Amino acid sequence: xxxxxxxxxxxxxxxxxxxxxxxxxxxxxxxxxxxxxxxxxxxxxxxxxxxxxxxxxxxxxxxxxxxxxxxxxxxxxxxxxxxxxxxxxxxxxxxxxxxxxxxxxxxxxxxxxxxxxxxxxxxxxxxxxxxxxxxxxxxxxxxxxxxxxxxxxxxxxxxxxxxxxxxxxxxxxxxxxxxxxxxxxxxxxxxxxxxxxxxxxxxxxxxxxxxxxxxxxxxxxxxxxxxxxxxxxxxxxxxxxxxxxxxxxxxxxxxxxxxxxxxxxxxxxxxxxxxxxxxxxxxxxxxxxxxxxxxxxxxxxxxxxxx
Amino acid sequence: xxxxxxxxxxxxxxxxxxxxxxxxxxxxxxxxxxxxxxxxxxxxxxxxxxxxxxxxxxxxxxxxxxxxxxxxxxxxxxxxxxxxxxxxxxxxxxxxxxxxxxxxxxxxxxxxxxxxxxxxxxxxxxxxxxxxxxxxxxxxxxxxxxxxxxxxxxxxxxxxxxxxxxxxxxxxxxxxxxxxxxxxxxxxxxxxxxxxxxxxxxxxxxxxxxxxxxxxxxxxxxxxxxxxxxxxxxxxxxxxxxxxxxxxxxxxxxxxxxxxxxxxxxxxxxxxxxxxxxxxxxxxxxxxxxxxxxxxxxxxxxxxxxxxxxxxxxxxxxxxxxxxxxxxxxxxxxxxxxxxxxxxxxxxxxxxxxxxxxxxxxxxxxxxxxxxxxxxxxxxxxxxxxxxxxxxxxxxxxxxxxxxxxxxxxxxxxxxxxxxxxxxxxxxxxxxxxxxxxxxxxxxxxxxxxxx
Numbered sequence: 143x144x145x146x147x148x149x150x151x152x153x154x155x156x157x158x159x160x161x162x163x164x165x166x167x168x169x170x171x172x173x174x175x176x177x178x179x180x181x182x183x184x185x186x187x188x189x190x191x192x193x194x195x196x197x198x199x200x201x202x203x204x205x206x207x208x209x210x211x212x213x214x215x216x217x218x219x220x221x222x223x224x225x226x227x228x229x230x231x232x233x234x235x236x237x238x239x240x241x242x243x244x245x246x247x248x249x250x251x252x253x254x255x256x257x258x259x260x261x262x263x264x265x266x267x268x269x270x271x272x273x274x275x276x277x278x279x280x281x282x283x284x285x286x287x288x289x290x291x292x293x294x295x296x297x298x299x300x301x302x303x304x305x306x307x308x309x310x311x312x313x314x315x316x317x318x319x320x321x322x323x324x325x326x327x328x329x330x331x332x333x334x335x336x337x338x339x340x341x342x343x344x345x346x347x348x349x350x351x352x353x354x355x356x357x358x359x360x361x362x363x364x365x366x367x368x369x370x371x372x373x374x375x376x377x378x379x380x381x382x383x384x385x386x387x388x389x390x391x392x393x394x395x396x397x398x399x400x401x402x403x404x405x406x407x408x409x410x411x412x413x414x415x416x417x418x419x420x421x422x423x424x425x426x427x428x429x430x431x432x433x434x435x436x437x438x439x440x441x442x443x444x445x446x447x448x449x
Numbered sequence: 450x451x452x453x454x455x456x457x458x459x460x461x462x463x464x465x466x467x468x469x470x471x472x473x474x475x476x477x478x479x480x481x482x483x484x485x486x487x488x489x490x491x492x493x494x495x496x497x498x499x500x501x502x503x504x505x506x507x508x509x510x511x512x513x514x515x516x517x518x519x520x521x522x523x524x525x526x527x528x529x530x531x532x533x534x535x536x537x538x539x540x541x542x543x544x545x546x547x548x549x550x551x552x553x554x555x556x557x558x559x560x561x562x563x564x565x566x567x568x569x570x571x572x573x574x575x576x577x578x579x580x581x582x583x584x585x586x587x588x589x590x591x592x593x594x595x596x597x598x599x600x601x602x603x604x605x606x607x608x609x610x611x612x613x614x615x616x617x618x619x620x621x622x623x624x625x626x627x628x629x630x631x632x633x634x635x636x637x638x639x640x641x642x643x644x645x646x647x648x649x650x651x652x653x654x655x656x657x658x659x660x661x662x663x664x665x666x667x668x669x670x671x672x673x674x675x676x677x678x679x680x681x682x683x684x685x686x687x688x689x690x691x692x693x694x695x696x697x698x699x700x701x702x703x704x705x706x707x708x709x710x711x712x713x714x715x716x717x718x719x720x721x722x723x724x725x726x727x728x729x730x731x732x733x734x735x736x737x738x739x740x741x742x743x744x745x746x747x748x749x750x751x752x753x754x755x756x757x758x759x760x761x762x763x764x765x766x767x768x769x770x771x772x773x774x775x776x777x778x779x780x781x782x783x784x785x786x787x788x789x790x791x792x793x794x795x796x797x798x799x800x801x802x803x804x805x806x807x808x809x810x811x812x813x814x815x816x817x818x819x820x821x822x823x824x825x826x827x828x829x830x831x832x833x834x835x836x837x838x839x840x841x842x843x844x845x846x847x848x849x850x851x852x853x854x855x856x857x858x859x860x861x862x863x864x865x866x867x868x869x870x871x872x873x874x875x876x877x878x879x880x881x882x883x884x885x886x887x888x889x890x891x892x893x894x895x896x897x898x899x900x901x
Contacts, residue, residue, distance in 0.1 A: 193477055201546040202568045204476045287721035309662055309724025311878045395663035398723040398874035414543040416863040
């Protein structure tokens with residue numbers, strides 16, 4: 143499935159003049175990584191593409207269908223809806239964690255010395271440490287009809303809005319999104335916090351002397367200085383949204399009535415339950431292209447142009 | 450120098466990428482076993498012999514029956530040892546074709562057999578059926594495991610699997626809650642069941658415990674029961690077995706789906722039924738949160754243990770009193786790989802399970818379901834008044850009425866996850882009509898049957 147590919151192109155190290163090392167020695171060092179990369183990254187991608195132009199049940203003989211499977215991905219409303227669901231999830235997986243992460247990180251930075259800051263950092267990062275499957279199970283209990291969320295709502299007199307959040311057509315996708323936001327908020331906060339630590343404090347001092355308040359500081363200094371960190375956060379979380387699988391699989395399995403079906407889950411069902419390896423591969427290729435198409439502009443927009 | 454580097458660069462990349470691409474030559478697949486013309490016909494019934502044999506078994510985790518039978522078999526036939534692997538049923542379902550092709554077990558718990566037969570992965574058991582006399586058993590026991598070789602239609606043709614027992618579905622009820630609403634005997638007609646549901650609702654008793662969450666549309670249980678109450682089971686089986694021209698969109702099925710919708714609108718199911726999975730349903734029913742539960746006899750033993758004396762079981766009542774009854778009933782399917790090393794011994798074991806007195810007793814006590822075998826075979830003794838006793842009794846009634854149906858979820862590989870489940874969830878949410886539900890399922894079915 144789509145994932146960012148590590149950079150493995152080796153560069154030949156600069157050699158001190160007079161040392162006559164043949165140039166191919168550099169390649170020897172790169173060869174193991176390149177081989178692993180070719181076998182475990184390039185080969186599966188090529189195979190996935192190959193499978194995507196056949197109709198194949200994974201075992202028996204296959205039939206060449208050209209781009210028919212791709213046509214199906216874009217014309218079958220069920221398959222296309224999964225891509226739309228993934229795009230909707232970006233709001234929860236990406237927008238909320240990054241915006242909230244910025245606010246929380248700058249709050250923590252202001253109280254950096256206190257113990258509270260350490261505690262807050264730990265609590266916020268905890269969801270990253272917990273396996274996603276465990277997080278999914280915990281949240282499906284919290285969001286069940288008798289779960290903590292509904293108990294709290296009933297206590298404050300909002301008994302009328304209680305429902306099985308993950309089993310309701312209108313709330314299932316946002317509920318899954320909330321789980322994702324909870325998981326990714328910690329990652330964004332920590333990333334942004336570490337970025338903030340390298341901002342020159344003199345900038346803030348100067349701004350304060352010019353009469354800037356906390357909000358002005360945040361908008362004019364913090365956010366622009368964090369361009370690269372924000373870029374990383376957005377890239378990672380957008381990919382997490384588009385390629386989501388585990389949280390959805392554990393919390394709703396795509397239900398109710400396909401309301402939370404995402405491409406990752408659909409690929410899995412197509413390949414392993416319905417044995418339509420060709421269609422599954424075509425959807426996987428489309429997903430990979432989609433991730434690249436979305437990720438490259440983000441990289442470009444957030445590139446640090448000063449260096 | 451720099452030019453040389455660039456040349457190397459190119460060469461290595463070409464080799465790496467070329468290697469990656471080389472895998473992409475030729476169409477995938479095609480190394481599956483070739484079709485077996487007919488089942489091998491041994492002149493006499495095969496046995497496990499006397500030489501040491503190790504049978505490779507691939508069983509389902511969480512169900513002790515096959516393992517217990519294997520142990521007893523070794524006790525009676527000490528030359529047979531077992532090498533048993535276990536997995537969750539979902540894992541077996543997904544991996545069955547690959548396991549049968551690459552690492553063929555002698556005996557394996559099987560999901561629906563159509564795909565496996567199509568790829569020639571299962572041994573044709575016709576020869577064994579003849580040698581052991583399985584073809585003289587009630588035909589309905591083996592019907593679901595028959596397939597036209599290489600064809601699409603199930604329910605007729607050669608035998609490709611065997612059951613360790615066959616399960617039966619119907620309605621469980623909580624006797625304490627039943628007493629509360631004055632229900633002293635199981636309802637005899639659909640109208641009486643409706644009446645009991647309405648009484649429960651007005652008495653503040655949760656009428657039905659059912660699951661319908663995630664990827665598991667459990668409302669298919671009451672729906673198919675209602676279909677069988679309104680119409681004969683034959684056409685439903687034809688549809689499941691993919692007989693040409695079969696349709697699920699019939700007037701009597703529409704009546705059944707409307708009836709189910711009526712139950713939904715009356716609030717007989719839990720409000721959060723679309724978020725309830727099977728395990729949650731079971732734990733709520735055991736806690737007393739539901740009068741009726743549409744489920745199968747694989748839970749009889751469990752319910753006898755968890756709520757002794759408090760649970761009853763009845764078959765879905767017919768529309769008219771005294772009418773024929775039907776139920777989803779399916780064998781606990783096991784098959785022999787077409788590449789199995791000890792096929793004869795595995796077949797002998799399957800025959801032993803159905804005919805040996807001790808094995809039949811284990812089948813009932815541990816499995817909770819009716820054993821396979823001849824209609825007149827001696828039934829193991831079961832304590833009267835238990836759920837197990839009433840499910841076995843129901844099995845006999847279904848046999849008499851010829852009312853066994855396969856499950857509508859088994860019609861195609863994708864029909865449950867892709868059609869029944871989302872459609873039933875939409876019906877609960879009021880986003881689908883009964884007519885739209887059946888039409889939608891039928892159109893998915895047509896494209897899957899035609900397209901595969």
